[in-house]
Every structure is written in C-alpha cells, then in structure tokens.
Amino acid sequence: MIKRISLTLRIWRQESHCSEGKFEDYFMKDLSTNLSLLEALDKLNHQLIVKGQRPVNFDHDCREGICGSCGFLVNGQAHGPQNATTCCQLYLRKLQDESTLTLEPWRTKTFPIIQDLVVDRSSLDRLIVSGGFCSVDTGKVPDANEFKVSQQQAFSAFQTATCIGCGACIASCRNSSASLFTAAKIAHLGQLPQGQLSRLKRAQAMNKQMFIEGFGSCSNNLDCEASCPKEISANWISWMNNEVRQYKKDFS
C-alpha cells in the first residue's frame, strides 16, 4: 500500500547572489512516500508555477546519486538525515509524517549562492584543473594489459574515485576545508601506474590551489567523512599530506 504523508518544507528563498534571502514555509499534503525529496520539490514547483510564483531553484541531474549536482542542507545536515545518501536518493518514506524540513544551500563563502538552493561550485572545477593532466603520452592507444594493476590497487583507487564532487564535505567542515575532496581526487589517480608521472606535482599544485580558492585547513574534525554520501575515508587526507611532504623533499 502506498503511504501518504504531509510535510512542511521551510526553504531558503534568495533571488540572486546580491539580494537578501529568507526562509519561506510551504505546506505539502498527501505526498506519496515513494517520492524522493527532489520529486517533492518538483511537485511544489508545479504548484508554484500554476499560481504564477517563482519556482524553487535547486541543482539536479542524474537523480541516481552519481553526478554530484544535487546537494543542500536538510535540517542542518548535508544531504539530510540518512547516511551515505544524496538528496536525490532521500525518499519520503524515511521521513516522519507531519515533520518540518528546513532546506538551505551550502553555507560557505567558497560556494556563493546563485539562487535559492543553488550555489556556485566552480571553485571545485578550478581545483581539478590545477592538477593538470595525468598523461602526456600522445602515442597510439596502449594495450589493455600494458599497465599491470593489482586487484587491491584497483579497489583502493576506485574507493576514492567514487567522489562525486557534491561539496558536502566542504559545507560540513567548520573550516570549509576542501581536504577530503582534494585528497580523493589526488588518491584516485595517484594510486595507479598511469598517475605516477605527475603524482607529486599534482598533489602540490592542487594543495596550493585549495588555499588560493580560500578553502580552510583541515583540523581533523571528521565532519567531512561523516557527511560524505560516498563514505570516503578521511584517512586519505593523511595520504595527501604525505604526498605534499614528499614533493617538498624531492623538489626543493
């Protein structure tokens, strides 16, 4: 049997980066618990458009927990109350009937608000760009077995490759540190033979860019690990710090 619930959505409404924002309450009744939170927002937007009002702006793409587009605070928690789950995969059956959900955008100066729940995460793109390319070999396509990768190596690299770049780790960190995001991106390629050529330089360049962008330092509070929808371990931050130390030893 499909269950139905009622929710009050308290949503941060802000016209633009320069305007003032405020919370507005929207009462939604008779919602199927098979809806995801984003689908509930779709329903709300439909109602707002019918009434001639501006719909709530929120980011989304895959709605399968893999693209990292969605992401905002639900009752103060990045991606909401369910562990290892993105906003788009949060279903109403996991929520209490007649509860109030406060939805607000990531709150960090490195992600300026664009409108409502949408923030500008281009600082993460610039971080990736600062790492450069991993390979400069422009020869023919290499044989599949040219680089031997053990199963353990592949598994470990894959764990860090699961980072979807949603920004939850940064938004949850009291220092707005991008250490977990950057560590995951460095460790993903740095563990594989193909990444060895530029491994240490990449680690150093991306670390430098973190501070240029205004991200804070890591103080080991581990809120990043707790909020990561892909459960990436904060141990990778130590791994990254070792890489940067190694760079300084080898190149200075």
Ligand code: FES
């Ligand atoms: S919309 Fe792609 S991860 Fe949520």
